[in-house]
Amino acid sequence: MAMLCEPIDKYFVETLLCSGGGKMSIIGIHWMVRAMIRLKVVTAMLLLALNNITYAQIADVSGVGEDRDSALRDAKRNAVEQVVGTYINSETLLSQASVVSDEIYAKSVGFITDVRVIDEGKRNGNYYVRAKIDVNTNPNSELMNRIEMIKALGDPRIGVVVTYYSDADNAAKEKYPLMCESAINRKLVELGFSHVIDSALIYNEKNFDRGMALDASALLPNPEMDYLIIGKLDLHTGNISLPRYTDLGSGELVENFSTNLINSVAEINVEVVKAATGEVVNTFRSETKSINNSNNSSENTAVVQLSEIVATKIKSVLANKASAADNQIQVEIEIDNYKFVSEIITALKHTAGVSSVQEKNFSNGKAMVTIETTLKPQTVFRLLKEKCKCNLYIKNITANNIVITAE
Template sequence: MRRYPILAVLLLLLWSQVAAAQVVVTEGEGTDRQSALRDAARNAVEQVVGTMVDARTLVKDAAVQLDTVYARSWGFVRDVQVLEERRYGDTVRVKVRMDVDTDSDAPLLDDLRMVMDLNDPRIAVIVNRADGSGRDASSEAALDQKLVELGFHHVVDPSLTANLQGASILGRLASGKTSLAAVGKSLGADYLVLGELALSGQTISLPDGQGGYSTTLLKTGDARLTGKIIRFDTGEILGTFTTTGRGVGNGLAVAQQAAAARAASAAAQAMEERFRHLSAQLSQTVELQVFTADPEAVRQLMTELRAMGMVQGVSLREQAAGKAILSVETPEQAPALLERLKATSKLGIFVDRVTGASAKLAISRR
């Protein structure tokens, strides 16, 4: 799995803090003036994104998502000035000067953060022993090491997950009944891998040449590792896995540790496949028509939407005469999105009409 360097992440974060827009002079062509301008906008956005993300090192699904970003390039540019326009047969070519919006709250940066997380998600790992004796440090370490070898750069140190050890918290999270968004942010993690390890073993016996068996000093260990991949912000279970391993050693503990390491290595391989397909459900745009005479309420609504899991971007398309239109990038349908919003929002929200991809609502600050 190829991944872009951590330096690219730092460049993205730095860029979002110091620049609200980048001025680009570029060219485009098409069958008419508008299509040529759209081509120029894509070229301009590609130039800017190229300073932040090396597309050659993106995993497949993240690269697909980046293509969807480029397809919406026209929505990321402003102050378009046509410097030259010429026609060559059936082709129109333009040279333009435009600003690419790179404000930290701009839709482009929201989309790129999603690509970034998709390409290299931040993962915390906890493995508990099935016999109730606590965490299994060796399998956690083996899982972490294998994930790093597979190219995941943001694997949380096991010592930092100690505050998640409470059985009631983990139980609710594992069943999808809660989220731990605040804890996930404090750990610097997007996902929790929550596993359970069952161990067994026995002494190796060999034929004694007299029709019987004699015991040896060697032991065999068997491990069965089951687990769930869980989103911190929503508690959603994204996938499950079950792997096994066997080990041999001159003591039971050594043999079981070797078995656990093999089961953990196989689990990491299974998780890689799952993480590579996290973008299979690409975002759609949900349109919210928001009625309120309070501009501050609209800003609060946008902030709350951006803080929700499964929301990749929020943009204000227009606002006038007590009405605002918001575009929300999310794989969720509008009814599910609004249900989760109403459960957490500090605003008063009255939904007038809702379809799969749109909704009309009135809001007020409480």
């Protein structure tokens, strides 16, 4: 407050003294100073309010339900749906229908910052509400993270497997990789990914015992994922000691003494791999450290901090991959009649933006085709529907995989 008063006092004192003001002038000074301070405070509060409004989009919506509460929930869902629609086009929404429905709209209440009811009441046996609803569009909000993920990355299926780098046979080999995986998965979900696969499912798929020494690349290929994240974790822990001197002047060293503080350094080498092909998309190394008063606390903190850094880097790697000029997509065609498979492959070869169409195999009513393309998977499917005479239906779609049937 003193910082606000100082320039104002100086200005008014100089002005009024020059005009020969006496006692009344001093009173005038204090009144004007208080007025200017109030003005500055009000201005600051308005600026803060405007800043908050900047990160909220207002939706004018209505909701219907059996009672007021259910009508308000319906209105909130409609508000979120309206805001999502301003960021994601209908084509993407259609291809990601299950993701949007289950992962965004189901959490709509958590994305609302304010509700102002304009009109409400009973209509045709139901309760009706019309309201202006503020939806949180802060760039770092959960909603905007989800929207960014669907737009940029197609919300890929991700599996994270962490092994212990050291050959030491101790409890840490089981405890810390699991802790690291869990923390990475939690952060990935927070960053907007919704298809994060538990590592236990990945190991069970291959009938591997995670307690045994394993090269994680043996988990490939895995068509149930788009990307497999393979991490090799190492952890170093030790007491922090400081030198003790008998004479600070001479600097004669007698011995080191323990501070009872524990320093843990966690490091990890990571490979981001295409799960269907084993192609390494990116590799990186991260390291962090933690100081605490016990081994357990120090090591736990270091591993969790490292895991959050890794998850953020994974998002960056996949975002860069998604923005690359060409992206490889696997097209799975589930149909008994090979005539339809041949028609789809021909259509792919004559689709602008699609290149390197390669059929891998056709057996048991399933064909596997890989393509290089600048297009999003949902766009590839839409163009196929336009070009093919057979009726195409989509079973599943992710960033790097399309599963379709035909008749």
